Amino acid sequence: MAPKYRVGVIASGRIAREHGRGWAECEHTDIVACADSHPEALASYAQDFNVKSTYLDYREMMEKENLDIVSVCSWDPQHAEMTVAAAAYRPKVILTEKPMAISLGEGEAMIIACKRNDVKLAIGHQRRFFSSWTEARRLIADGAIGEVERLWTGVRAGMMNTGTHGIDFQAYAMSDCPAEWVMGSVERKTDHHIFGHRVEDRCCGLIGYANGATGVIENELSGKYMVGALLYGTKGMMDVQGNSLKYMTEDKAGWQVFDPPDKEDTGYGNAFVHQAYGICEWIEGKVEDYRGNGEKGKAALEIMMAVYESARVHERVQLPLQTRANPLDVAVEEGRIPVERPGWWDERSFLVRGEGMSWMKDDK
Numbered sequence: 559m560a561p562k563y564r565v566g567v568i569a570s571g572r573i574a575r576e577h578g579r580g581w582a583e584c585e586h587t588d589i590v591a592c593a594d595s596h597p598e599a600l601a602s603y604a605q606d607f608n609v610k611s612t613y614l615d616y617r618e619m620m621e622k623e624n625l626d627i628v629s630v631c632s633w634d635p636q637h638a639e640m641t642v643a644a645a646a647y648r649p650k651v652i653l654t655e656k657p658m659a660i661s662l663g664e665g666e667a668m669i670i671a672c673k674r675n676d677v678k679l680a681i682g683h684q685r686r687f688f689s690s691w692t693e694a695r696r697l698i699a700d701g702a703i704g705e706v707e708r709l710w711t712g713v714r715a716g717m718m719n720t721g722t723h724g725i726d727f728q729a730y731a732m733s734d735c736p737a738e739w740v741m742g743s744v745e746r747k748t749d750h751h752i753f754g755h756r757v758e759d760r761c762c763g764l765i766g767y768a769n770g771a772t773g774v775i776e777n778e779l780s781g782k783y784m785v786g787a788l789l790y791g792t793k794g795m796m797d798v799q800g801n802s803l804k805y806m807t808e809d810k811a812g813w814q815v816f817d818p819p820d821k822e823d824t825g826y827g828n829a830f831v832h833q834a835y836g837i838c839e840w841i842e843g844k845v846e847d848y849r850g851n852g853e854k855g856k857a858a859l860e861i862m863m864a865v866y867e868s869a870r871v872h873e874r875v876q877l878p879l880q881t882r883a884n885p886l887d888v889a890v891e892e893g894r895i896p897v898e899r900p901g902w903w904d905e906r907s908f909l910v911r912g913e914g915m916s917w918m919k920d921d922k
């Protein structure tokens with residue numbers, strides 16, 4: 559069967575290669591074009607994924623290629639601009655990498671632009687397709703560990719980087735239960751950036767969910783690195799790390815370990831293939847509520863912005879968040895979180911190929 563959907567990839571760096579695998583292995587999709595401002599990145603991607611049309615300007619790609627699906631795989635500060643620009647060309651779906659954006663205002667603008675142009679917006683929280691994550695959600699919905707009371711996620715390398723997956727997991731595990739309040743704290747002594755935007759050196763946040771559960775997100779504090787969470791319920795507990803799941807229930811002694819039906823299917827990259835199929839099913843109306851849609855990406859973004867806002871205003875922040883700017887930027891610019899050891903640095907600077915990256919032109 560010939561692939562039905564024409565895919566274009568904006569920004570052909572590291573994560574674009576995972577998207578590339580997803581689109582290439584999905585029988586309904588064909589990567590027909592890619593765009594990158596860096597000629598070498600563009601050429602090597604086109605060669606490795608057998609892509610016929612290449613563009614240095616992604617708007618030109620959108621103009622000429624009549625795309626059904628667009629992957630946005632650039633650094634975080636470019637997600638909003640690229641998604642809003644791509645939406646105007648009315649592909650069926652835009653899949654934008656995580657974090658959705660670097661402020662709530664940007665995230666809202668992306669959702670509005672997609673709605674107005676009748677475009678489905680997906681966010682790259684692809685771990686929602688891990689079999690262990692989905693099984694954890696099912697078990698919790700079935701009451702296996704009773705009412706969830708506490709969730710704990712510890713990460714390294716940035717709340718808005720790996721942390722967004724952990725926060726997204728907490729919501730996913732509880733059937734996308736909304737958060738109602740956030741209390742957070744931030745340490746930022748260096749002028750720390752990741753993927754081109756300001757981040758904390760360390761932070762932690764308490765998240766109050768509508769079902770009464772409280773979640774913890776901590777970054778660079780305990781040395782833990784869980785892309786998942788420990789969950790404590792009234793009748794048991796659960797440990798989800800990467801694509802693995804074990805749990806204890808009150809009726810059985812010891813850990814029960816989830817045995818995935820397909821053991822070949824547990825790797826990091828496989829989630830991108832499932833994500834590709836999931837998006838095709840969404841296009842075809844086979845799923846109403848796509849598991850990684852823009853609203854769910856916005857829920858994780860809002861929690862992260864609320865951690866920063868709470869640290870800025872020193873209070874428990876009620877959601878929906880009213881502050882649309884990035885509160886960490888505001889706090890730093892207001893002098894509330896002074897940098898004590900000056901000098902801009904970016905944890906992901908090892909990825910930079912040259913000055914072609916547009917985020918570098920503005921403020922560096």
Ligand SMILES: NC(=O)c1ccc[n+]([C@@H]2O[C@H](COP(=O)([O-])OP(=O)(O)OC[C@H]3O[C@@H](n4cnc5c(N)ncnc54)[C@H](O)[C@@H]3O)[C@@H](O)[C@H]2O)c1
Nearest residue numbers: 569570571572573594595596599632633634655909915916
């Ligand atoms: N979902 C996940 O698990 C996951 C994992 C890693 C990274 N990410 C996300 O993926 C995104 C990209 O990260 P990466 O590691 O692939 O970065 P990368 O540096 O490897 O790739 C970025 C690419 O964007 C290109 N680019 C820059 N400006 C451009 C422009 N104006 N037009 C077209 N192309 C442009 C660069 O030349 C580069 O090739 C980030 O948002 C990151 O948070 C997600």
